[in-house]
Amino acid sequence: MLEPTQRRDLLLRAKTVLGSEEAQTLASSPQRLQAFSQAMLRAVEVMGSPEQVTDEQILGAMQIAHEVFPVELETLSTTSSPQTSEPLML
Numbered sequence: 001m002l003e004p005t006q007r008r009d010l011l012l013r014a015k016t017v018l019g020s021e022e023a024q025t026l027a028s029s030p031q032r033l034q035a036f037s038q039a040m041l042r043a044v045e046v047m048g049s050p051e052q053v054t055d056e057q058i059l060g061a062m063q064i065a066h067e068v069f070p071v072e073l074e075t076l077s078t079t080s081s082p083q084t085s086e087p088l089m090l
Contacts (some may be wrong), residue, residue, distance in 0.1 A: 002041075002050060010040065010050040017058045025071055026062075035068035036061050 002010070015023045026033045039061035043053045 002044065006050045010044070010053065013053075014040065014058045014061075017055045018062055022062060026065065029069055031069040032065045036065035039064045 018026075026036055040053070040058070043057040043061060044050050047053050047057070
């Protein structure tokens with residue numbers, strides 16, 4: 001388990017490696033962010049500490065996140081589903 005300061009430092013480094021536009025694509029999608037977080041946690045486990053995670057692993061985690069929930073799918077889901085203020089009741 002990462003300490004809060006380790007998590008913050010790793011996320012700040014990831015934002016630097018990815019750039020602000022790519023970081024925004026994570027922030028815009030909970031599904032993509034979850035996939036990225038899982039891939040980053042796995043990288044930390046493999047490397048032994050957050051400080052040892054490489055830039056390539058950060059980029060790979062982003063690639064995994066985009067494979068799990070592509071930007072195109074997000075765009076399609078927001079344009080094709082009606083937005084309502086009431087939750088759907090089944």
